[in-house]
Amino acid sequence: MPGPFRALIALSLLLLGACATTLSDHPTRSAVLGAPVSQTAMLDSLARPGNVTLEKAAVADWHFPNTVRDPGTTDWRIRQLDAQIYVYAIVHPRFGLYLIDAGLPADYEAWFDPILRNVVRKDYGLTLRTGTEALVARWGAPKGVFITHLHYDHVLGVVALDRSTPLYVGPHDGEQKSPFHQIIARPVAKALKSRPPLNAWRFAPAAEGELAAVDIFGDGSVFALHAPGHTPGSTAYLVNTPHGPQLITGDAFHSREAWTGQFEEATGFEADLPQIHRSHAALKALSARLPGLLVHPGHQTLPPE
Ligand SMILES: [Zn+2]
Numbered sequence: 001m002p003g004p005f006r007a008l009i010a011l012s013l014l015l016l017g018a019c020a021t022t023l024s025d026h027p028t029r030s031a032v033l034g035a036p037v038s039q040t041a042m043l044d045s046l047a048r049p050g051n052v053t054l055e056k057a058a059v060a061d062w063h064f065p066n067t068v069r070d071p072g073t074t075d076w077r078i079r080q081l082d083a084q085i086y087v088y089a090i091v092h093p094r095f096g097l098y099l100i101d102a103g104l105p106a107d108y109e110a111w112f113d114p115i116l117r118n119v120v121r122k123d124y125g126l127t128l129r130t131g132t133e134a135l136v137a138r139w140g141a142p143k144g145v146f147i148t149h150l151h152y153d154h155v156l157g158v159v160a161l162d163r164s165t166p167l168y169v170g171p172h173d174g175e176q177k178s179p180f181h182q183i184i185a186r187p188v189a190k191a192l193k194s195r196p197p198l199n200a201w202r203f204a205p206a207a208e209g210e211l212a213a214v215d216i217f218g219d220g221s222v223f224a225l226h227a228p229g230h231t232p233g234s235t236a237y238l239v240n241t242p243h244g245p246q247l248i249t250g251d252a253f254h255s256r257e258a259w260t261g262q263f264e265e266a267t268g269f270e271a272d273l274p275q276i277h278r279s280h281a282a283l284k285a286l287s288a289r290l291p292g293l294l295v296h297p298g299h300q301t302l303p304p305e
Contacts (some may be wrong), residue, residue, distance in 0.1 A: 019179060020179050020181070021177060021178070021179075021181045022174055022181060023150050023151075023173070023174045023175070023176050023178070023181050024150050024173070024192065025174060026188075026192040026195075028169070028171075028174070028197055030199070030200055031168055031201055033166075034201060034202065034215060034216040034217075034218075035202070035214065035215055035218060036202060036203060036204035037213050037214065038213075039206070039207065039286070041215075042238070043290070044220075046245045048220070049242065050239070050242055050244065050245065051221065052090050052239050053242065054089070054090050056088050057087050057088075057103075057130060057135060058085070058086055059085050059086065059087050059104060059128065059130045060103075060104055060127060060128045060153075061083070061084055061085075061126070062084075062085070062120070062124040063080055063081060063125055064123075066078070067079075067265065068257075068263040068266070069263060070263055070264075071261060071262075071264060081254065081255055081299065081300070082300075083254070083255075083300060084299060084300065085104065085153050086103075086299075087099055087101050087103040088100035088101065088237075088296070089142075090222060092221060092222065097139060097140055098142050098146060099135075100145075100147075101145070101146075101155075102145050102155055102157035102161070104131060104153070104156050104157050105131050105132050105133065105159050105160045106128070106131030106133055106160075107131075108131075111187040111190055111191065112187055116183050116186070131157070132158075133160045135157075141165070142161065142165060144165060144168060145165060145168065146216070147198075147235070148234060148235055148237070148251065149169070149230060149233060149234045149250055149251060150174050150188055150231065150233070151184065151231070151251070152187040154251075155192075156188065158192070158195070163196075166196070167192075167198050168198070168199045168201060169199070169201070169235065170200065170203075170226055170234055171200045171203060171232075172200075172232045172233050173231050173232055173234070176231055201214045201224045201226070209281065209285060210282055210286070211225040211226055211282045211283065211286065213225050213238075221239070221240050222237065222238070222240070223239075224237055225238060225286075227279040227282070228272065228275050228279060229252065229275040229276030229278070229280075230276060232272075234251065235250060236249045245290050245292075246294040246296065247290075247295045249295065249297050249298055251298035253283070255297055255299065256300045258280075259295055
């Protein structure tokens, strides 16, 4: 979810009393799926040929203000970002279909309060290409959804899935407080209502400069990587495909220019800037160890190298 809203939102927050609220208070339990793995063991697994297929769907187009600065400078500025919302289907030969992020349902606007509906429609110009219902019709019903973080543009599509579909997220992702959550958190709360607890990845502490990793299926094929900063539980996913490893960064990186280093990003609600920079550095360091890695930033697509 993009950064600072403008006048309409500021005014609304004043009217709402500007109380900082959490992103989500939906119950969470420790995920049974997946076990912590060292970066060395993960890199060893990724050196072998992959067998998990990955398909990427751009489900919506929009544009939003991204907070950026030129490398080595101190002044942040707003840069309008032409962006997409993505859902990824991964198919494991033994464990089947899982989604990474959930997209948006066909009736996504009905889940928004009027303020958010206005901003998303008029300021962000969101145009839906494919609702999650159509993705399920194309791909089938997933066994679970690996969520990058709990912002509505990554989660709301779960309403198109069976209520019992397990949802996996990074630890403590809903606990961050911000006045903006008065507006952006409501659709997520409604979408998760009467669903089972979220399953939080069991990350172990990582070595300095590395990311905590979980081997999701226990066979070195798909990994969850804890990349906090944008939100406390922000999680990237690394998938070993027949075409080599692919990295889904989530909103740790929003844009292709942030990934390639043309500018730095600070987009987020009460985001933890030093932590964003540590996660950026760790993701870039990991990518340097994986030649030919295909990278998918949160809201744009990189051309193949
Ligand atoms: Zn987002």
